[in-house]
Amino acid sequence: MNLLDAIDEPADLRRLPRAQLTVLARQLRRFLLDAVCRTGGHLSSNLGTVELAIALHYVFDTPRDRIVxxxxxxSYAHKVLTGRRTRMHTLRQLGGIxxxxxxxxxxxxxxxxxxxxxxxxxxLGMAEAAKLRGEDSHAVAVCGDGAMSAGLAYEALNNAGVAQDLRLLVVLNDNDMSISPAVGALTRALQRYREQPSATLFGELGLQYAGPVDGHDLDALIPALASLRQRRGPQLLHVVTRKGKGYERAEAEPTRYHGTGKFDPAQGLPAASKLARPAYTDIFGDWLCDMAAQDQRLVAITPAMREGSGMVRFAQMFPSRFFDVGIAEQHAVTFAGGLAAAGMKPVxxxxxxxxxxxxxxLIxxxxxxxxxxxxxxxxxxxxGADGATHAGNYDIAFLRCIPNMLLMAxxxxxxxxxxxTTAYRHAGPAAVRYPRGSGSGSGVAVERALEPIPxxxxxxxxxGSGTAILAFGSMLAPSLAAGLELGATVANMRFIKPLDLELITxxxxxxxxxxxxxxxxxMGGAGSAVAEALLAAGIVKPLLTLGLPDLFIEHGDPAALLGAVGLDAAGIAAAIRQRFGMSEARLAVHAG
Structure with missing residues (x-):
């Protein structure tokens, strides 16, 4: 019997006898593995939270009780248990969940x-709201997969520890990982708490500490949660889980199986193949190693994204100059500032x-x-698949307004x-933005020399004639294709700040x-910068600014999403025709 098929909401789960929950966990884990291998997605982190999701929805009266x-x-197991089982095949797909x-x-x-x-x-906000409304509902924060390393968590704990008479539970999902292995003093402290759970940092901050509890043992997890549900005041339950639990390959390589594409679970992820064109992360990783070999002052910093940012080889070659600061972006930037103030060259x-x-x-x-x-x-x-929360749509607008900042695309x-190289050799703050994946078209030869751009x-x-297209960064390739179709001039602007005012003029x-x-x-992007430059120069000229619209763009295939917002070659050409009509040069071609 497949127990999972009968669960369309948590109330169905709560009707099951406790003795069946272990079977349910086994079925749910298998379902997640089968689902993710068909769509791609986050695998090892979700295999590690199966029992935790079951226990939370079994003990708490969700959705009246709120789980963050x-x-x-x-959160995939949570999604399955809350009515989205039949839509998991659409996970991270255009129009899907x-x-x-x-x-x-x-x-x-x-x-x-x-x-x-x-x-x-x-x-904490939800718990305070419930208290103000006279409700007896609970608020549960499941904080894990490295999330406890960021300062925001401690700002909240500092506030929560002095709160009174709240129904607040913090579940620390301690899997000794973020995406890469966890780093920092907190990791060592949690290891001590696992071995000797006496006085803890969390207890000193005013939260009633319980645990550690085996997060894969429902017979331990459910009673612990049920007991805490009866208490008032801020509570913290320390739950120990294993990332990739139940799938041997993911347990052995949790980082590799953190985020996957489609694959056969019987075979595991295929061996890494050499791409026809290197990804931009590879370009960055190679440049970082090459520049570090030339300059002993170079140090590299990442907020828990060693693999994602292409820094594995650098970390191996220059371990003393590599700093993974954990999920702590604010600290990463100010730490870099301190290094720079002391004469180093942080990247x-x-x-x-x-x-x-x-x-x-940054400012x-x-x-x-x-x-x-x-x-x-x-x-x-x-x-693409990560959607609006991870889309880098705003960096041009929020960087170009900062004095002293150099910005390239x-x-x-x-x-x-x-x-x-240009950014590194610039004596001041400088940024280079580049997209996910590889470049467009057939690719270009990558020079080994470390040559800057003027x-x-x-x-x-x-x-061309009539229309000039000013392309920034990744939009050069579709702009060239649109320019060819329309007979337009196309410029690769390269710099957003400072703009090439001579070229614009x-x-x-x-x-x-x-x-x-x-x-x-x-809004506020490179096109706005060009408009401002024309205005400052007293130049009156029709100007069309194309970019991402004023809305959050959902998950889906990147090429399809760009097409949907008119930023592929066809969309660029269509927008120009709609606004200006066809250029004289293009009309002449047709006449010929």
């Missing part, structure tokens, strides 16, 4: 989570969407002091390498209209 899953990539909790997707997703360490703050490898979390540090601790920090901004633009792999200089790559003088194209938010 953090990091949200460990998200890989993270979403309030719009289910009443059981009481708070959207994808960036880490937000759960305690959110759950911060960070996803665009994660840099948002350190915006004040106050780096740019304001004009410190020499290089930012390698990965996953700029749309990222790479159009291909070789240009990315040269821009990184500062603030773009280049004309196609000569030339293009404005020689063409009837200008078009800017960027894979970033159109």
């Amino acid at each position: 899953w953090d990091v949200g990539h460990q 998200s890989g993270f909790p979403r309030r719009s997707e289910s009443i059981h997703d009481c708070f959207g989570t994808a960036h880490s360490s937000t759960s305690i703050s959110a759950a 911060v490898a960070i996803y665009s969407t994660f840099l948002q979390r350190a915006y004040d540090q 106050h601790d780096v740019a304001l002091q004009n410190l020499d920090v290089t930012f390698a901004i990965d996953r700029a633009g749309l990222v 790479a159009a291909d792999e070789n240009e990315c390498r040269r821009m990184l 500062l603030g200089r773009g280049e004309i790559l196609r000569r 030339l293009l404005a003088r020689e063409h009837r209209q200008l078009v800017t194209v960027e894979e970033g938010a159109a």
Whole structure:
């Protein structure tokens, strides 16, 4: 009998006898493995939370009691138990369910989570709201997979520890991992708590500590949760789980199986194959090693994204100059500022969407002091299956307004390498943004030399007439294709700050209209920078700015998403025709 088929909501789960829950856990784990291997997604973290999800929904009266899953990539079992079992085949697909909790997707997703360490703050807010309304409901924060390493978690604990008469439970899902193995003093402290659970940091902060409990033993987990549910005041249950639990390959290599594509679970993930074109992360990783070999001052920093940012080889070659600071983006940036102030040359490898979390540090601790920090901004633009929470849509807008900041957007792999060199050799804060995956088209030869690009200089790559397209970064390839179709001039702008004002002035003088194209938010983006430059120069010229619209773009295939918002070649050409009509040069071709 497949018990899972009879569970469409947590109330169905709570009707099962306790003796059947172990069977249910086995079936649910198998279901998750089968589902993720068909769609791709976060695997090892979700295999580790099967029993925890069952126990929480069995003990608590969800959705009246609220559970916040953090990091949200460990919520798949929760999704299955809350009515989304039949839609798991659409996971992370265009039009399908998200890989993270979403309030719009289910009443059981009481708070959207994808960036880490937000759960305690959110759950505390929910607990206080319930108290103010006179409700006796509980708020549960499941904080795990490295989420307890970020400062936001401790800001919330500091607040929660003095709260009174609340129904608040923090479940620390301790799997000794984030994506890579966990780092830092907290990891060592949790190991001590597992071995000798006496006085703890959490107890000193005012939370009633319980545990550690085996997070895969329902006979231990359910009674522990049931007991805590009867208490008032802030509680913390220390639960020990194993990432990848139940699938031998994921247990042995939890980092490799953290996020997967489609694969055959009987065979495991295929061996890494050499891509026809290197990914941008590979370009960055190679550049980092090459530049470090030349300059002993180079140090590299990552907030828990060693693998994702392409830094594994650097960490092996230069271990004393590699710093994984855990999920702590704010600290990563200010730490880099301190290194720079002491004469080192820090390179911060960070996803665009994660840099948002350190915006004040970027301004106050780096740019304001004009410190020499290089930012390698990965996953700029749309990222596909991870969706809106991970899309790097806003970095152009939030970086270009900061004084002292140099900002470049790479159009291909070789240009990315040269821009990184340019940023590194610039005496001040500098950033290079590049997309996820490989470049467009057939790829380019990547030069081994560490040659910079002339500062603030773009280049004309196609000569036409009537319309000039000013392409930024990843939008160069579709802009060239649209330019060919329309007979337009196409420029690779390369620099967002400083803009190539000489080139913009030339293009404005020689063409009837200008078009800017960027894979970033159109509001406040590179196109806005061009409009500001024209206005400042007193140049009146029709201008069309194309970029990402003012909405959160959902998960799906990146190419399909770009097409849907008009940022593929066909969409760019169509927008230009709609706004300006066909160029004289193109009309002449038709007439001929």
